[in-house]
Structures are given as C-alpha cells and as structure tokens.
Amino acid sequence: MAWEDPWIPAGDTRRPRTLRGKAIFTKVADLINPITGGWDEQLVQDHFDPAGAQAILSISICDSMDDNLAWHFDPKEVFSVKSAYKLGVMLRDRMKGREAACSRESTQDSVVKFNWKKIWDLRAPNKLKMFVWRLAHNSLVSRMKIMRMGVDLDTACPLCHRLNEDGGHIFLKCKMAKACWNSLGLGATRERLLPCSLAHNMLEELWKRDTNVQLKALVLTWEWWSVRNKANSGEAVASYLDVCHRVERHMMDFIHLKLPAIPPKPPDQHKWVKPPDNQ
Ligand SMILES: [Zn+2]
Numbered sequence: 001m002a003w004e005d006p007w008i009p010a011g012d013t014r015r016p017r018t019l020r021g022k023a024i025f026t027k028v029a030d031l032i033n034p035i036t037g038g039w040d041e042q043l044v045q046d047h048f049d050p051a052g053a054q055a056i057l058s059i060s061i062c063d064s065m066d067d068n069l070a071w072h073f074d075p076k077e078v079f080s081v082k083s084a085y086k087l088g089v090m091l092r093d094r095m096k097g098r099e100a101a102c103s104r105e106s107t108q109d110s111v112v113k114f115n116w117k118k119i120w121d122l123r124a125p126n127k128l129k130m131f132v133w134r135l136a137h138n139s140l141v142s143r144m145k146i147m148r149m150g151v152d153l154d155t156a157c158p159l160c161h162r163l164n165e166d167g168g169h170i171f172l173k174c175k176m177a178k179a180c181w182n183s184l185g186l187g188a189t190r191e192r193l194l195p196c197s198l199a200h201n202m203l204e205e206l207w208k209r210d211t212n213v214q215l216k217a218l219v220l221t222w223e224w225w226s227v228r229n230k231a232n233s234g235e236a237v238a239s240y241l242d243v244c245h246r247v248e249r250h251m252m253d254f255i256h257l258k259l260p261a262i263p264p265k266p267p268d269q270h271k272w273v274k275p276p277d278n279q
Contacts, residue, residue: 002028010055014072016048032061092150114200118207122215124254131222135199140225142166158231167199170228171221179240180220184247189217212251219250 006014007028025031025043033040038061045053070077073087119132134140143155144166157165160174171177172194181190189209196202206214223246231237238246 001026002031008052008055009059009072010051016052031056037061088150114204115207118203122218123211123257124215124218125257128218128222131225132203132218135221136203138167138199140167142170159228159237168194168197171224176237176240177224180224180243180247181217183240183244184216184220186213186217186220189213193217215254216247216251219254220247223247223250 002025003016005028008014008016025047031040031043032038039057039059041057044056047053048056071079071083074080074083114136116133116136119129119136122129122132142165143153143157144164146153147155155164157163157169157174159176162175163169163173172181172190178190181187189206192205192209193202196205206217209217220243223243227238227243
C-alpha cells in the first residue's frame with residue numbers, strides 16, 4: 001500500500017512523509033504508467049514531498065529483473081550486525097527522547113512539589129516505606145519498562161496474561177488487583193487513582209484520603225508487588241482473598257507499631273560507586 005508500507009528508500013521509516021493533495025491511488029503499482037512501464041513522474045511529484053518524490057523516481061523499474069531482498073540500513077544494502085546495532089541504538093535514543101520530552105516537564109514539576117515527608121510519616125515498618133519510596137521514584141521495574149530499555153521480551157502481564165504490564169496495570173487495572181481493591185473496600189479509592197499517569201500523582205491523590213485508607217492502599221500495593229514478582233518468576237500465585245487477608249493482618253500489626261523517633265534516611269539513588277578494580 002502506497003501510504004502505509006515502508007517502500008521508499010529514504011529516511012528510516014521508509015514511509016511517505018507528506019501527503020500532498022488528494023490521493024487518487026492506494027497502491028504503489030498505481031504510480032506506474034501502464035503504457036511506458038515507468039514511473040508516472042507527474043503523479044509522483046504531485047503527491048509526495050520533493051525528497052520523497054526524488055527517492056521514488058530513483059527506484060529503477062525493470063520487468064526483467066527478479067526481486068531481491070535488500071537491507072535498507074546499510075549503504076551496500078547487505079545486512080550486518082553493525083548496522084542493526086546502529087539502528088537499535090538510534091530507535092532506543094529516539095524513544096527515550098520522545099518520552100523524556102513528554103514527561104520531563106510534568107515529572108520535574110511533580111518531583112519538586114511531591115510531599116516526600118508523607119512517606120516517612122506513615123505508620124508502617126521501614127520496609128513498607130522503602131517500597132513506597134521506590135514506587136514514588138518509578139524504580140519498580142515492569143515488563144513495559146524493560147522493553148523501553150531496549151530488551152525484547154514478552155510484555156504481557158504475568159498475572160492475567162491479557163494486557164501489557166506497566167505500573168498502572170500491575171497495581172490498578174489488572175483484574176485480580178481490581179478484585180483486591182474492591183474486596184478491601186478500596187474500590188472508590190482505586191477509581192480516584194486510575195486517571196493518575198505518574199506514581200507521584202497517584203500518591204498525591206492518595207494523601208488526600210483518610211490515613212487508614214492511605215495505609216491500606218499502600219499495604220495492598222506492597223503485597224501486590226510481591227504477588228506480581230512471584231508470578232513473574234513462575235511461582236504459584238495466591239488467591240486475591242489470601243492477599244486481602246494478608247493486607248488486613250498487616251493493618252492489625254501496624255496499629256501496634258512503635259514508630260522510631262528518627263525516620264530512616266532515604267537511599268541515594270544517584271550516588272556514584274567506584275567500580276571494582278578489575279573492570
Ligand atoms: Zn494483568
């Protein structure tokens with residue numbers, strides 16, 4: 001198809017960049033003059049941007065030639081690991097750049113305003129606070145996050161196997177997680193958190209709720225991360241009712257918890273560590 005397939009030997013998408021005027025054709029073959037057997041130059045120039053038109057017209061059409069496979073990303077049109085690596089790096093950088101451009105402003109803004117003290121004031125053991133701190137820093141690694149780092153893997157949720165696993169799916173959207181929120185009386189809270197695109201926003205929204213609801217939601221999130229990790233490593237998954245019982249048990253335990261006078265020091269995520277001497 002002329003407008004969808006990557007058939008133009010220019011750029012890295014190899015698809016037409018600009019649609020000029022109204023397209024009266026859909027297939028590449030429609031651009032070939034049936035009488036001369038060559039490109040219909042006028043048609044090409046009328047419908048593609050100058051660079052695209054030039055690239056199309058430079059493709060030689062010859063009936064007597066057999067089709068052959070060519071690797072677009074190498075000048076000699078022969079596949080090489082080097083050119084595939086370069087392409088991989090370019091696509092990764094582009095994706096990072098796009099994501100960074102979209103999220104930089106809102107993330108920075110959100111990080112500055114975020115009330116970190118709320119985490120350390122939770123009536124909860126340090127291991128739960130550290131978990132929430134990691135959640136707030138987006139450092140819990142979902143399958144989609146690994147894929148965005150350039151690793152080719154199955155991105156389906158290891159619990160429901162239906163949808164891609166990202167932060168929102170794991171903790172809020174997965175049908176088993178949803179059953180837990182509802183069973184623990186946190187259905188309305190979950191509804192409020194669903195539109196939040198970042199963990200910060202989710203926690204900010206949570207801070208508006210009653211402290212008991214805040215803690216219960218975070219204990220569930222914490223327990224659920226452990227369920228997810230077990231499923232991810234192929235272990236048996238607890239039923240949602242078991243998870244809810246564990247959450248309720250933690251809540252009972254935390255009521256009697258004596259909080260330390262000095263809150264724990266958050267780890268420094270960006271601290272540079274000297275590599276071992278043998279590297
Ligand atoms: Zn799922």
